[in-house]
Amino acid sequence: MAVRFLDWLGAPAGADWLDLGCGTGALTQTILARSSPRSVVGIDASAGFVAHARATTADERARFEVGDAQKLPLADASVDVAASALVLNFVPDRVAALRELQRVVRPGGFLSFYVWDYPGSGMGFMNAFWNAAIALDPNAAELGEGRRFTFCTPEGLTALCAEAGLTAVTVAPIEIETRFASFEDYWQPFTLGAGPAPGYCASLPEDKRAALKERLKQDVGGEGARPGAREGGDGPVGFIARAWAVRTAC
Numbered sequence: 001m002a003v004r005f006l007d008w009l010g011a012p013a014g015a016d017w018l019d020l021g022c023g024t025g026a027l028t029q030t031i032l033a034r035s036s037p038r039s040v041v042g043i044d045a046s047a048g049f050v051a052h053a054r055a056t057t058a059d060e061r062a063r064f065e066v067g068d069a070q071k072l073p074l075a076d077a078s079v080d081v082a083a084s085a086l087v088l089n090f091v092p093d094r095v096a097a098l099r100e101l102q103r104v105v106r107p108g109g110f111l112s113f114y115v116w117d118y119p120g121s122g123m124g125f126m127n128a129f130w131n132a133a134i135a136l137d138p139n140a141a142e143l144g145e146g147r148r149f150t151f152c153t154p155e156g157l158t159a160l161c162a163e164a165g166l167t168a169v170t171v172a173p174i175e176i177e178t179r180f181a182s183f184e185d186y187w188q189p190f191t192l193g194a195g196p197a198p199g200y201c202a203s204l205p206e207d208k209r210a211a212l213k214e215r216l217k218q219d220v221g222g223e224g225a226r227p228g229a230r231e232g233g234d235g236p237v238g239f240i241a242r243a244w245a246v247r248t249a250c
């Protein structure tokens with residue numbers, strides 16, 4: 001997704017970048033590999049992710065800091081390109097975060113970000129999980145990201161940007177195929193407990209979790225499975241994942 005996003009953004013070489021919500025450094029590393037930056041600063045609220053990103057990004061153009069999107073630890077007009085991947089939906093005050101991004105971008109620079117298309121069922125591997133969960137437990141309908149992150153649509157994102165004073169924005173879909181080596185490979189992260197779907201999974205008693213797993217296995221082996229999925233078998237399974245990417249000149 002980061003590769004497609006950077007190709008779409010088309011930022012010039014030699015720029016100073018911010019990767020807001022850098023996590024383990026996936027976007028930062030892609031910027032370093034493909035966008036010939038002068039520098040990249042990765043900022044994330046999680047000290048653990050920042051430590052991991054530091055330890056795994058061996059490039060003197062990159063540095064990482066712990067910080068909050070709503071109050072960035074950066075000077076005014078200190079980067080040419082601000083980018084943020086799959087973060088904005090987690091920030092409580094999104095307008096404040098967009099204002100902060102505007103503050104730190106130099107005049108003539110770019111502000112850009114992308115979020116999963118949760119409301120448009122754009123995150124295939126997550127939809128399959130929730131569809132199976134809801135088929136067995138209608139109460140699960142309240143928990144899916146589509147209900148929680150309703151602003152992640154072209155209209156919602158444009159309105160959010162307008163609220164932060166950004167009017168000339170471009171919004172575009174970016175799609176990738178997410179592939180898993182087998183159903184077990186797909187299922188295993190749902191058992192780890194972090195995030196809404198794994199959290200729901202962890203909340204189920206063992207028999208209900210087993211029933212959900214079986215239902216999901218049937219579902220992703222049949223309708224909705226992408227090429228490469230073998231019905232009922234242990235072959236790879238794949239889904240389409242779609243994000244909405246937003247960019248604007250500052």
Ligand SMILES: C[S@@+](CC[C@H](N)C(=O)[O-])C[C@H]1O[C@@H](n2cnc3c(N)ncnc32)[C@H](O)[C@@H]1O
Binds near residue numbers: 026
């Ligand atoms: C889904 S991860 C995306 C990580 C990375 N950008 C990527 O594409 O792999 C979301 C990240 O946002 C960070 N985050 C959430 N709220 C934040 C905030 N208020 N300020 C800074 N980072 C935040 C999380 O710690 C997490 O690393």
